[in-house]
Every structure is written in C-alpha cells, then in structure tokens.
Amino acid sequence: xxxxxxxxxxxxxxxxxxxxxxxxxxxxxxxxxxxxxxxxxxxxxxxxxxxxxxxxxxxxxxxxxxxxxxxxxxxxxxxxxxxxxxxxxxxxxxxxxxxxxxxxxxxxxxxxxxxxxxxxxxxxxxxxxxxxxxxxxxxxxxxxxxxxxxxxxxxxxxxxxxxxxxxxxxxxxxxxxxxxxxxxxxxxxxxxxxxxxxxxxxxxxxxxxxxxxxxxxxxxxxxxxxxxxxxxxxxxxxxxxxxxxxxxxxxxxxxxxxxxxxxxxxxxxxxxxxxxxxxxxxxxxxxxxxxxxxxxxxxxxxxxxxxxxxxxxxxxxxxxxxxxxxxxxxxxxxxxxxxxxxxxxxxxxxxxxxxxxxxxxxxxxxxxxxxxxxxxxxxxxxxxxxxxxxxxxxxxxxxxxxxxxxxxx
Numbered sequence: 001x002x003x004x005x006x007x008x009x010x011x012x013x014x015x016x017x018x019x020x021x022x023x024x025x026x027x028x029x030x031x032x033x034x035x036x037x038x039x040x041x042x043x044x045x046x047x048x049x050x051x052x053x054x055x056x057x058x059x060x061x062x063x064x065x066x067x068x069x070x071x072x073x074x075x076x077x078x079x080x081x082x083x084x085x086x087x088x089x090x091x092x093x094x095x096x097x098x099x100x101x102x103x104x105x106x107x108x109x110x111x112x113x114x115x116x117x118x119x120x121x122x123x124x125x126x127x128x129x130x131x132x133x134x135x136x137x138x139x140x141x142x143x144x145x146x147x148x149x150x151x152x153x154x155x156x157x158x159x160x161x162x163x164x165x166x167x168x169x170x171x172x173x174x175x176x177x178x179x180x181x182x183x184x185x186x187x188x189x190x191x192x193x194x195x196x197x198x199x200x201x202x203x204x205x206x207x208x209x210x211x212x213x214x215x216x217x218x219x220x221x222x223x224x225x226x227x228x229x230x231x232x233x234x235x236x237x238x239x240x241x242x243x244x245x246x247x248x249x250x251x252x253x254x255x256x257x258x259x260x261x262x263x264x265x266x267x268x269x270x271x272x273x274x275x276x277x278x279x280x281x282x283x284x285x286x287x288x289x290x291x292x293x294x295x296x297x298x299x300x301x302x303x304x305x306x307x308x309x310x311x312x313x314x315x316x317x318x319x320x321x322x323x324x325x326x327x328x329x330x331x332x333x334x335x336x337x338x339x340x341x342x343x344x345x346x347x348x349x350x351x352x353x354x355x356x357x358x359x360x361x362x363x364x365x366x367x368x369x370x371x372x373x374x375x376x377x378x379x380x381x382x383x384x385x386x387x388x389x390x391x392x393x394x395x396x397x398x399x400x401x402x403x404x405x406x407x408x409x
Contacts, residue, residue, distance in 0.1 A: 010210035010228070011235030013297060014053055014203045019239050020294030021106015021287050022099070022197040022350040027243050028267050029347065030190050031250025032259060036170070036177030039247060041191045043178050045198035046240025048390040050233055052361055055368045055379070055387065056204045057228040060211030062221060062377045067208045068308030070367050085309055088363060093328070095356050096202050096302045100332025102349035103298060104129055107291020108336065109346075113267075114284035123337055129288075130333040133295040137325050159286050164245045169252035177251075178244070192397050193347055196354025198243060199394070204364050206301035207232075209308070225377070298332070299325035358395040365391065 030038045059067060071088065075081040108125035115121055183191055215224035253259075267283055303325040306312075312320040336345065365387045368379040379387065 009214045009231055010057065010207055011053070011231040011233075013210050014049075014200075014207050014232075015235045015239035016293040017203050017206065017297035017301070018049070018198050018200045018294075019242055019290055020103050020197075021109065021291045022102050022193075022294070022346050022353075023243050024246060024287060024290050025106065025267070025346045026190070026193045026197045026350050027246035028250045028254070030194055031247040031252075032254035033190065034184050034187050035251045035255045036173045036248065037182055037184055038187060038191060038194060039174065039177035039244060040179060040181040041194040042198065042240060042243050042247060044181075044393070045195045046236065046243070048195070048394075049199045049203075049240070050236050051383075051386045051390060052199065052204060052364060053207050053236060054229055054232050055364055055383065056207040057211040057232050058225060058377060059364075059367060059374070060208035061215045061224050061228050062374055064212045064216065064218060065208075066212065066304055066308040067205045067364060067367065068305040069311075070208075070373060071363060072309050072311055074367065074370060074373070084363075088360070089306060089309055091356050091359055092202055092205070092302055092305050095352055096298045097328050097331040098335065098352055099200075099202070099349045100295060100298045100328050101335035102346040103291050103294040104133075104329075104332050104336045105291075105345045107288050107295060110284040110287025110289075110291060112284075113280045113287065126333055126336045129292060129295060130329050133292065133299070134326055134329050136296055137299060137329075138322060159282055160242055160245045160249060163282075164249045167249055167252040169248050174248055174251075188397065188400060189351060192354035193350040194243075194354075195394060195397070196352065196357060197350040198240065199357055199361075199390070200353055201356045201360035202298060202301035202305065204360055205305035205308075206297060209301075209304040221377075295329070295332075299328035302328045354394065355398045358391050358398065361387070361391045361394070 027042070030041075056067060059065070059070060063070060065073075068088075072085065075084055078084070104126050107129045108122050111125040111129075112122050115125075211228055215228060217224065303316075303321045306324050307315075307318070307321050312318065315321065365379070365384070368374065368387070369384065371378045
C-alpha cells in the first residue's frame, strides 16, 4: 500500500483538477445552506468518479490512445462524425473555458481574502494567476506539473482535516447525510453543482492521455492496469474525503451559526474555531492552491481532447496544443474580469459541468464497449451497469431541474 501511495500518478492529476475552488465553494455553500443533508451527493459523486475514471485510465493503458483520439477513429466512417465531434468539442471547449473562469476567480478570491477584496486587487490577481498557469503549462513537463499539483492538493487536505478535527461535527447527522439521500427545497441546483465539481467531464479525456504516458510499456498490460486502478481509487478516494470534510466543516460551523455564504470573509469564518483571526490566511492559501491546480489542468485537458479529436500531431510540445491550452486560459480570464461576482462564476461553472456530464460519460461508455478496440479489456456487465447508472442519475437530476424551471414539477 505504501509503495502504491508513493507511486501515485495520473489519479492525483484528476484529484487536483476537481479539488479546485469550485469544490471548496460548492461544498462550503452546501454545508452552510443545508447542513449535512447533501453529503450523500458527494459520496455518490466520488464513487461515480472512480467508476468513470477507471474506464478512462483503462482505455489509455490498453490502447495507448486518448479518449478523443479513439472517438475520432470510431466515428471515422459515420455520417454523424462531424456533428458528434462538434458536439464533444463545443461542450469541452466552452465548458472548460467557463470552468477556467471559476478556477481563476477562485484562486484570485483566495488572494483577495488575504490582501483585501477590492475590485482592482481581484483583477490584478486574476491576471497574475493566469500568467502563472500559462507559464507552468508552457515550461513544465507532465512530471513537473504533476509534482506541483500533488504538493498543492496536500496543502488543501491538511488544512481542512485540521479544521474538521476541531469543529467536532455531529457524527450521527453526518453519517445520515452521507447514506440517506434527500433533496431539501431549493437544493437541487446545489446537488448538481456538487456532482459537477467532482465528476468533471474533461477529466475523462485528461486521465486517458495521462495514463498512456505513465504506463507506456505495453508488455505488462495486466500489471499496468492493476497499478492504474489502485492509483485511481486511492487518489480520487482521498479527493472525495476532502470534499466531504469541507462540507461537514461548513455544516458544523456555518450552518449551525446560521451564516449564509456570499463572500470570501464568510467562507473563512468556518475556520475561526481553530485559527481565529488567521482564518482568512488559511482560506486564502487554500483557494489559491485549489484554483491554481485546476487552472493548469482545465486547459491541459482541453488541449489533449481537441488535438486528439482533430488529429493534430506533435503532442504537448506542438504549437496547436499550446495554442488551445493558452486560449482556454485567455477566455477564462476574460470571463473572470467581466464583473460577475466570483462566487457566482464558480458555482455556475460547476452546475454547467453537472449538466454536461451525461453527454461526455455516454461517449465514454460507447468507447468502452468496443471489443474491436479493447479486446478482453472492454466493459463487462458490472462496469456497464455502474456506468449507465451514473449517467441515468446525473441525467435525471438535470432533467428534473429543467422541468422544475419550466413549472412542470
């Protein structure tokens, strides 16, 4: 077990991607607004992430191709090739650009929590973080980026674990919230945001590409798959635990005190039982770390997906790859600077991810059932039941929200 933790790899990249400011914000709002009632959504989202990311990693290890590349091959002779590729491309590109806006806003919100929440300071922070993310992407190899993300995720884990230990939540209510699903009035949008911030659609593309790079020796496929599955389960399990700790800490502190979250200062108040007046520094560091990790992985995943789908050659060093990644950062920064409240940008991005999830997951399931591509490593009955279950639940929640908005529920 210790050896596997030390060798953890692409799974950590996925975890660093979803433990971003969206997770911190959405989980804090969920706990502050609804107590422990929505913890079941995070349990479901964590299990769903492990199920889908295992498929993505398996695809990369077995075929040595990414999800976008495999989709392009399978659709090559289909009359629906370009409409479907356009659908996937637009969903990923636009969705990730919005997600990047949330990442940059969240990281800048962290700096603002420490330096002050003035508009000028926030905009300067957005630009500085965008430049830093771009520099890491342009100058760093996959391994270098991975090490940076591992360190930043560790900061997040320690900060929230320490706070959770001090606030002493009601464990009875906490476990009931984890295993007894309920959706209180006005909580549906938050439920979808919690799922969207954990089961991030672009991670399905990122994981396959990262896994093929990590396990490129095709002579030991079974051993590589065993390592990839352990890597996925451990890293994402830790990420899910962090998300549950964040929501539980907010429930035990903010919800109990009747505090609604609309600003960084109110988010920081959940740490006061442990850190007192220094709470803003903890939140600031946490949001900055989370925002930077996701600010790197969102454009990285978009570039992997789009270059694969469009069959652009050259890998991470190509001008096309770098151009796509940088364009996501530029669009995200532009949205962040548009004057919308940062918390609204962050939560809306997670909600959009939740609505996009069934579409991208359905494409993944289609690929994973192609025995001509995966051979004996294609999905079996159990994997399909679990995968389709995730798609149906996510689609059902989204449909329920649409019907409610239309006044039909």
